[in-house]
Amino acid sequence: MTLGSTPRNGHLNVGAKLIDPNKLLDGDPSRGIKSAPKVFDAADFDDRFLVNPPVKEGVNVLKDFDLLSEEISQTFSSNGDVSSAVSRLDSMAASFGDIKDPAKKAFLEKEYSSIKREVNNYLNPKNTEKPANSGIHVEYPQEDNSVIIENNGIDTEKPVEEINSDNVEIYTNQENDVENNNEGIKAEESDEEIGEQRIKEFNERKKQTGFMGKIYNTAFKQQNAAALDALGKTMSDMEKFNKLNGNNAKDLENQNEETIVVNSVEVVTPTNVEGSAVVENNVIDSINGVEIVTPVEEIVTPTTGVINQENSVVILENTITGNENGASVLEQIPNLPIDPKAIIDKSPFGVRKYKNGDFVSEKPIQSKTQENEGMSDVDRNTGSYISEEDFVNDHVADYEKPKPRTRTRRDNGQVFENVNTGSRIVSDNENVRVETVNNRRRQESRITEETLEEVKDNLNLSEEEKDIILENLGIPEKDRDNYTDSIEEYLMKMTEGDREFALKQIPEDRKLDILDTLSEEDGISLDILKGDPKDVNIEDVIKKARLTSRRGETRPKKKEGFWGGVENFFDKIRSNSRESLLRREARLESPALKRKLEEMNNDVESKIGKLGNKSLNFLWDVTLGNTFRAIGDGIKSKKDWAGSIGEAVGSLIGRYLSNVGDIFEVVFGLVGVLGKKSWRGVRKLVAK
Amino acid sequence: MPQENNNIEQQIIDIFNKNEPMLLSSAKEVGKIKEKVLADFKKAQIDIKEALVKDETIDEEDLEDIYIKSLEEVKKQIEYNAKLEFSALIEKYSKN
DSSP, X not given: OEETOSOOTTOBOOGGGOBXXXXXXXXXXXXXXXXXXXXXXXXXXXXXXXXXXXXXXXXXXXXXHHHHHHHHHHHHHTTOOOHHXXXXXXXXXXGGGGOOOHXXXXXXXXXXXXXXXXXXXXXXXXXXXXXXXXOEEEOOOOTTSEEEEEETXXXXXXXXXXXSHHHHGGGSOHHHHHHTTTTTTSXXXXXXXXXXXXXXXXXXXXXXXXXXXXXXXXXXXXXXXXHHHHHTOOHHHHHHHHHHHHHHHHHHHHTTTTOEETTOOXXXXXXXXXXXXXXXXXXXXXXXXXXXXXXXXXXXXXXXXXXXXXXXXXXXXXXXXXXXXXXXXXXHSTTOOSSXXXXXXXXXXXXXXXXXXXXXXXXXXXXXXXXXTTSTTBOTTTOSBOOHHHHHHHHHHTTOSOOTTSOXXXXXXXXXXXXXXXXXXXXXXXXEEEEOHHHHHHXXXXXXXXXXXXXXXXXXXXXXXXXXXXXXXTOOHHHXXXXXXXXXXXXXXXXXXXXXXXXXHSOHHHHHHHHHHHHHHHOXXXXXXXXXXXXXXXXXXXXXXXXXXXXXXXXXXXXXXXXXXXHHHHHHIIIIIIHHHHHHHHHXXXXXXXXXXXXXXXXXXXXXXXXXXXXXHHHHIIIIIHHHHHHHHHHTXXXXXXXXXXXXXXXXXXXXXXXXXXXXXXXXXXXXXXXXXXXXXXXXXXXX | OHHHHHHHHHHHHHHHHHXXXXXXXXXXXXXXXXXXXXXXXXHHHHHHHHHHHHOTTSOGGGHHHHHHXXXXXXXXXXXXXHHHHXXXXXXXXXXX
């Protein structure tokens, strides 16, 4: 397995059919045909695909694809439900087989795969919250052009420039390495360069295109009017989309939504493009944007040994596509017991355990020898295999040194802080560890049992406070009694969150209630209630209230303990209840559902309108109809009936115009509404 | 002839004078019923949504289906009620 030794998927060679899009734009497609094979990057291919006349048949598919992509993207941003869009996406993907053009088909399949991956990350956020010792994770390149490698809960930040085969060796096929005498593990220098270049390209591409914005953005970047036209988009649309996507991508990065488990590889089935001399019969694994090509003959077909069915423990051997999701492993193997209690997946990458369908742990295969010296999980000094913990420490030690390109701040001789990224290197007498901002934030917000006990001991919420909080959590009054006696336990069950967000959820008028409660119970000066409630810093008020005990005792300032507990308290309020409510609310405000509601509203309006008109018509029929009929009967014998009617109506209108100006509008409107019925009635009657 | 014309004119004016208040009133009532029905339906949408959001015994995955089905039911009920109201309106003005 060699890093980047063969072209990655997406480099498509269509041989004699290759067409230069720039020349196509000149208006003479024939001039774009080249005879010599050439490898194009997928980005170039996208645009060529859009503007190439011979593949116009795909434009509609692309448009639909494009709209679905946008819908999914927007649904992500609104935290909504993507199931409907994904379902349609899947249906669309099922029809890809009908597309004759192999290049187009490959392109759409690649896009589909990419979108599905994003959707899966979105739908399975648990992937981003691995338990301790869950293995190694790598986050996509960050804004500062660095990559965070999380190894058993410890983050290590690396500049992209420093990511090379030394960093990816931890993903390699250790078992095969032994058999191949280490060949294929260490990338060649040239491959390293290729790997770095690809990460750079990937990073740059991600920055440029944002979240699933490839089709739009490539078109926009190229300013390709034909492509835009084919998509039915304007330049303004492109700008808006790019802006939106940029925000999405940033948000997702901030939320670590795009964490990828290193051993979770995407296996792309071999792509055989007609006329291609480049894409061979390889399987291409994509790991963190770096694709590793493995010839098919090196892939061991998954085999199973279902043992001990009584206890529903399944051992899979030699699986090739490890995935942190046990279900996906199960999908590869038919006839497994339903819901096995545990799966042990012995892949070439290591042994992974799944319990009740959830990933539990991962251990490297214990098959190391001295030959593996230099590998990450072998002690570099002794050459012997070391424990996972030592392996982690050993690995982390690689990154202990401050980055020379960054400015560092030294604090008490113990902490180096990278002021560019916020990452810290913290050392004490025994350990040196690297803390990224995200990692630190997670550590700080982690709630231990002790902290929870402190929350319970120190919150001492009054019944009124509990009530206010429960009310603001949206819990109906009738249900509040269920929580009042155990609110601490209730809060303990909630997940972490953001305190500021929780405070913002408290309506302004409720702030006064809280202040009232606090002032009564804690003796806070009512002066604080003066002025606009919006200006009141509720957090400070609560802080003051807490510092003054209801029993008149002054509480010690326990920033770590008590206030940490208070922070956790608010964190929990937000994350478990508010997030849940917001998520549920977002589901009911999806664009598709809004459209459905709009249709229903229109339908109701239409039906009620018809019913109303019908009623009015009926009333007019029985009133004006009858009276006009009577008039008609009276005048039909007159010779000059037309003149009589004309004079009568003219006079009538004249009177209304001159004497009842304000009523005229109503009457005129009424006559208009009477419309056909009355006038038709008059004509009908008069004609008798 | 002028006398006859005046009579016809007077008859039409009398008819309008007699029926105009009722026609205006009924038209207004029809308008009110329309507005009320639409407002009720939109309020039902909000109320049902809030209830569904808060009722965590309902799975998130089922929310949309239940929401739509509930609204379909409400819609039927509202349209039925509207028919009744229009019928009552007709009955009321027919008697006049």
